[in-house]
Amino acid sequence: MDVELRHLRAFTSVARHRSFSRAAEELLITQPALSRTIAQLEGNLNVRLLDRSSRHVELTDTGAEFLAQAERVLATLDQALAVVSHRVTLRLGFSWLLPDPWAQQTVSRFEEKTGASVTLTRTDDPLHALRQRTIDIALVRGDIDAPRGARTVRLYDEPRIAVCSEHCDLTRLGHLDWTDVQYWPLVVNTVSGTTGPWSWPEGRRPAQIIETANYDEWLETVAANRGIGIVPEVAQRRTQHPAVRFIPLTGAPPSPVSLVHFPDAQRTLIRRFLEAAVQAGSQE
Known part of the structure; x- marks a missing residue:
């Protein structure tokens, strides 16, 4: 069976939230993409895991059993990753004055949940540093021309x-x-x-x-x-x-604040950082 970790993470998120829209927000993907991922999982397993209606999402009996096992697999994986995570560093580049309290909340939440650390790199041109791969994520302000192939996540607006x-x-x-x-x-x-x-x-x-x-x-x-x-x-x-x-x-x-990254760099670590960043940004 061709089941990937992304299938398990998508399924457990939907099951936890009982909502495709809220799960899509958590996973930082579109709702159609999430629906396709769940459909792929059910197709690969040849079972129905979720009952969907226009108002709610519920687990089938098989889905409830599968959820317990999927959560156990992901927990075991997280424990394995924790063994080496304290040696892992994510490099965040910025040009001046990291937003507060967003920066402190994001870094603290990310390091607490992953065990990895964030290295703060001050550079006059974060996008150039991103192109040179000397940083993993660039924090930028204002309307930007992102590098080709990069993805931009808009956090919030500053007056x-x-x-x-x-x-x-x-x-x-x-x-x-x-x-x-x-x-x-x-x-x-x-x-x-x-x-x-x-x-x-x-x-x-x-x-x-x-x-x-x-x-x-x-x-x-x-x-x-x-x-x-x-x-x-x-x-x-x-x-x-x-x-x-x-x-x-x-x-x-207002002046927009955004994070820019390449999707092929430290995918899991960047995804976890973006989760923390979006959550902190929603409180601004």
């Missing part, structure tokens, strides 16, 4: 805030509207920034753009009063610089 020098006239206004950013010189991080001239349609873009290559250069350029900046609000909580001020920004579109 934006304006940043300026303590000597900037913007400090006296008290707030800034998204449509008025065009009238100010805008400092842009061209490598990993979330806001740039591409964020506005033609005719509404800032007339003056000051380019920098990383977050530190961006911050010091704003502090030197060369222009204003636009960043996710996490920067206000995490950035300590005596020469900058954070200004409320109204009407700004």
Whole structure:
């Protein structure tokens, strides 16, 4: 019988949740794909494991017996993996300021459930590092152009805030509207920034753009009063610089936070990390 671990994990998830939709969310796959996997399992075994209706999912008598054995097999496998998991490391790349408390919750939950560890790698261009396979997962902000063949999981959206020098006239206004950013010189991080001239349609873009290559250069350029900046609000909580001020920004579109990975790299470990990441992201 051609039964694979993915069949067992899919079946036990559906049986536990009594729902294809909730199981699909847990497994990070589509509901049609999950239905096909269960159908393959039942076809390979030549038995009916689940009774389905439009409102609920129930185990057949055979399905209940099979569930007990399938859970025992998966538990034994997890125990075997735990023997070596403490030597396994997942590399998470980021450009600046990991989101909080998402990062702490995700890493803690992942390490607790798998026994593996997470290595945090700060790099100016996480997507380049992902292409070079020096990291396993890239955390990125803003609209991105993912590498060919990579998969993107959108976690949640961060609100934006304006940043300026303590000597900037913007400090006296008290707030800034998204449509008025065009009238100010805008400092842009061209490598990993979330806001740039591409964020506005033609005719509404800032007339003056000051380019920098990383977050530190961006911050010091704003502090030197060369222009204003636009960043996710996490920067206000995490950035300590005596020469900058954070200004409320109204009407700004949110900045998406996503994870990018290649499906052929550490599949099981990445799947478990994504499960923890999505769960933590849903609480943001």
